[in-house]
Amino acid sequence: MSNTETTNSDANILESIATLKNESNWDLNAQQLTDEDIKVLVKELQSNKNCNVLHLHLNNITDDGVSYLAEMLKVNQTITDLYLGANNISDRGMIALCQALSHQNKTLIVVDLTYNQITDESVNMILDLFKINSTLMGLIIVKNNINKTTSKFQCDISLNSYKICLKYSNDITHNKEISNGIETYLMLKKENETLVNQSTYWNEDDRYKPFTKLTSTSIDSSCQIIYCGANEFGTDGLHLIRQNQNCQVWFFEPIPIFYDKLIHSKEILEILKTGKHHLFNIGLSNKTQIIPITLNDIKESQALSLVNILNKHENIDKVLNYEIILRDIYEILFEFNFLLKTDIIINGELNLLHMNCEGCEYDVIERLYETNLIKYIRIIQFASHRLNSLRQTINHKYCCLQQSLTNTHKLIFSIPWAWERWIRYDLI
Structure with a gap:
């Protein structure tokens, strides 16, 4: 990516942050956000006390971007809902999130990772997470590459x-x-x-x-x-x-x-x-x-x-x-x-x-x-x-x-x- 493209990308995400920084619901769905954008975003979220719900569906976020979010979640105690569906997240990103949610973060209630590339390799860590974290009520991983788990991972039949x-x-x-x-x-x-x-x-x-x-x-x-x-x-x-x-x-x-x-x-x-x-x-x-x-x-x-x-x-x-x-x-x-x-x-x-x-x-x-x-x-x-x-x-x-x-x-x-x-x- 050229310096001009990087500057334009930073400008766009900074503009979005300026618009949302006092809101509780941050809608950043389908904004073509990259890992570099997420790096800029987490700097604001580390200290922001207003954002409760963070929507990041339908972007271009990979495991690197999720790792940035995971580090932010270790200090952020305000976000309760995190939506990361339809990105490009695999087991490495899933593991980073599980590590952050196992000990440091006790605020998140719902994490949506629908339609990514998470596989069976993450299943045991996910199950262990629920044994440790009593705050997390929903981890949605419908339509990932998970085969050996039960149907609840494919379609959440418990939802109203x-x-x-x-x-x-x-x-x-x-x-x-x-x-x-x-x-x-x-x-x-x-x-x-x-x-x-x-x-x-x-x-x-x-x-x-x-x-x-x-x-x-x-x-x-x-x-x-x-x-x-x-x-x-x-x-x-x-x-x-x-x-x-x-x-x-x-x-x-x-x-x-x-x-x-x-x-x-x-x-x-x-x-x-x-x-x-x-x-x-x-x-x-x-x-x-x-x-x-x-x-x-x-x-x-x-x-x-x-x-x-x-x-x-x-x-x-x-x-x-x-x-x-x-x-x-x-x-x-x-x-x-x-x-x-x-x-x-x-x-x-x-x-x-x-x-x-x-x-x-x-x-x-x-x-x-x-x-x-x-x-x-x-x-x-x-x-x-x-x-x-x-x-x-x-x-x-x-x-x-x-x-x-x-x-x-x-x-x-x-x-x-x-x-x-x-x-x-x-x-x-």
């Missing part, structure tokens, strides 16, 4: 937010074997002719609401949208193009018979001719793989438009078999140049990830957190589904997904088994 989500997502299905909100609504309407409020269970029109902060105000900023699950007609993608004319939309549809209808659609062909928008016969997942499916599989994935075909043909799934290509979302983001990586620096962002893909939403979002790429997605919008294959555990999976998203994004609207939208915190 999790319990509320679990009850809500279960109650809204009325304990029936339904796949999405519209099925619940139709079931209730059929069972009881009294008025049933559809908006309680199904909010499909919400996904068409205009977006706030979809694009940057920068003159040279582009707008890229991934639309996964275009189905037969690409309805949502076409709406996104009309609504956001400066944006480029990438249509992904893995089912061959759906893709075939898309590629022959007059409306789709017109937008493809512009050269601005693109259509691919692939789906998104947490890894690249080819999966064989039958027409019956497609039907069970709530592809309702195929029901009539199934009724007209005998033994159709015995003669019609397909292979679908699923691509790792991590690979796609770089391969299609949504993000650019040079050495350890990642540039760019995806403006909108829009998914209606019959269950891929779980694997895709989890993969984005595992790779720490979730912080490069401005807005996430998806329909959640109750997959047949995961019906017994799907409510738990959904609520863990909700818990994960709250670390980097703010919920705008949501109904379980219907539509929801999340916007990155720094855009609020």
Whole structure:
């Protein structure tokens, strides 16, 4: 880093400190802070008596930066909540924190290290920490590289937010074997002719609401949208193009018979001719793989438009078999140049990830957190589904997904088994 860059960086963090120094809640999320910035920050925090909550999510802090924070915590007795999610912290940083919290600091109540690179090597020290430090109530390490520990390290089921989500997502299905909100609504309407409020269970029109902060105000900023699950007609993608004319939309549809209808659609062909928008016969997942499916599989994935075909043909799934290509979302983001990586620096962002893909939403979002790429997605919008294959555990999976998203994004609207939208915190 040049002297000019160092000076500019110091100036930025000093300006932030000057603004916050008399506040109790210091919000420094998504400020691209480096270890050098943290070195400047801790000098103020060593003597500051006002800061109680320190937010450092979504920055570029490594083990060195955490070591600076750990040294500061040995003398600071004011900070009670420290948030370090979605940085680049490994076991060395975790150990430095544990050492500071084991003996010198008795003030911190919550430390959030969600979505970093902490491994099993830190587990024993973490467990020992709780034996020594009776003040610390929560050490959140969801979505790190921890394998041998119990599920509490992957999803904190003790949180009230999790319990509320679990009850809500279960109650809204009325304990029936339904796949999405519209099925619940139709079931209730059929069972009881009294008025049933559809908006309680199904909010499909919400996904068409205009977006706030979809694009940057920068003159040279582009707008890229991934639309996964275009189905037969690409309805949502076409709406996104009309609504956001400066944006480029990438249509992904893995089912061959759906893709075939898309590629022959007059409306789709017109937008493809512009050269601005693109259509691919692939789906998104947490890894690249080819999966064989039958027409019956497609039907069970709530592809309702195929029901009539199934009724007209005998033994159709015995003669019609397909292979679908699923691509790792991590690979796609770089391969299609949504993000650019040079050495350890990642540039760019995806403006909108829009998914209606019959269950891929779980694997895709989890993969984005595992790779720490979730912080490069401005807005996430998806329909959640109750997959047949995961019906017994799907409510738990959904609520863990909700818990994960709250670390980097703010919920705008949501109904379980219907539509929801999340916007990155720094855009609020």
